Amino acid sequence: MEQPQIRSDLTELRDLVRQFVDERDWDKFHSPKNLATALSVEASELLEPFQWLASGDSRELGDAKLDGIRHEMADVLMYLIRLADKLDVDLFEAVLAKMDINRAKYPADKVRGDSRKYTDYKT
Template sequence: MNTPEFPNDLAQIRDIMRQFVSERDWDQFHTPKNLATALSVEASELLEPFQWLVSGDASELDEAKLTAIRHEMADVLVYLVRLADKLDVDLFQAVQEKMVLNRAKYPADKVRGDSRKYSEYKDKDR
């Protein structure tokens, strides 16, 4: 298997997860489908501390909610890095590629201050 090139911090997370999974003989369960499912579940769990808050900004979050958010963010990142590792995806390169596409869909001079989806303004004058 090719090893994707990760920036140092992501490579460290990848290596920590590889060791953790190996120690538990869990690689057999870490199929791309299962990892994508787990990632989705963890991303949903990230919403829970924000439920019923007006905006979710820092002034509305006590220490317990901030801790819960931090832990759920870690879970999301861990599963994303693990999925990238299993599929030989270079996340840094993927972000660079995606930003090229995003810049084309959302030219700054046309969408600044506008939160609509690109398809909602694409054929309309601003």
């Protein structure tokens, strides 16, 4: 039952980002290549607060860093949503399809508690 709400939330976020971009006439800058590049940059910025920490859990980060991380996570999500919009990718459906692929690659009864990549498993 929760799936339609998730789709609605993603659609609402897509529309919000579209409106923001339209109000600033930035669509001309939002080629898929530029958006993928920006997404990568933002994902890298998300890593910075974790550099040199033992685990990066919330106790180790503190409120100020957590707030910055929250902003970087939002940037990553916004660029991902914008890229999906430009390429006409339904993120909800993409996640469902990828989960099916992951379930086949990583059967729970064979990989539970093991972090190796699926190519490292002997069948």
